[in-house]
Amino acid sequence: MHLFDLTGRRALVTGSSMGIGYSLALGLIGAGAKVVLNARNRERLHQAMDSLKACGSDVDCMCFDVTDSEAVRAAIDEYEAAGNSIDILVNNAGMQHRAPLAEYPAAMFDLLMRTNVNSAFHVGQAVANHMIMRGSGKIINIASVQTLLARPGVAPYMASKGAIANLTRGMATEWARFGLNCNAIAPGYFKTPLTSALSSDPEFCSWLEKRTPQGRWGNLEDLHGACIYLASNASGFVNGHTLYVDGGITACM
Secondary structure, eight states: OGGGOOTTOEEEETTOSSHHHHHHHHHHHHTTOEEEEEESOHHHHHHHHHHHHHTTOOEEEEEOOTTOHHHHHHHHHHHHHTTOOOOEEEEOOOOOOOOOGGGOOHHHHHHHHIIIIIHHHHHHHHHHHHHHHHTOEEEEEEOOGGGTOOOTTOHHHHHHHHHHHHHHHHHHHHHGGGTEEEEEEEEOOBOSGGGHHHHTOHHHHHHHHHHSTTOSOBOGGGGHHHHHHHHSGGGTTOOSOEEEESTTGGGOO
16 A cells, blocks of 8 residues: 555645545545645635644645746745755646537636646646655646537537646657656546536436436545555556546446
8 A cells, every 4th residue: 555655745636625525635635734724815825735734634734826927837836945845746626617509708708718728738847846856746637528528618618628638648648758647537527616516406416316327326436446546656657647537427328
């Protein structure tokens, strides 16, 4: 089990004041990592940090907007300059907006792309520059089943998550030779603030349970193992891969 031990490693998880990001932080802490939470809402961020510290967890935080390239680089460089090496990065920050494609607001499309795609580029590049100098590092980008599957009303979100999978391949192609492992996790349907419109719809829930081979929504804890695996020595020769954690929904018609 030493292959999965993250003791002594520091993990930055973006968008981790709630939802999937907060849960992934919990999972990494359970494997021994020190976690650095990130969000742009300072109050919510500190509430999340205090909650984890109350459980005895070793937690730090950085408050910056992942869509602001200058703010990202300044925060990462300052943190690293203080002797805090980031060994693991989980690019989780994201948003959703549902609307028919023909009526989708242009401003919302731009915001969604900045939040879901630009952020992974900005934070990934800023962190990778330090990892490259050290000759090691793990980058985990959060994709989605919508990387492969389509549903009405979410075409821009699908485009953003397809971009995440390809950005992950690009990261691996360029940075693997420097000792970095760059992979992605593609969650299926999990009950989070982003999916509240779906999880509160009995008709959708019934459809999803029939459509998913395992017959249920995912539990956030179902993502912990995948994240720990990709963050640990166990995935030392895995690069550019997107790991679907979806109860089998992408495996069947």
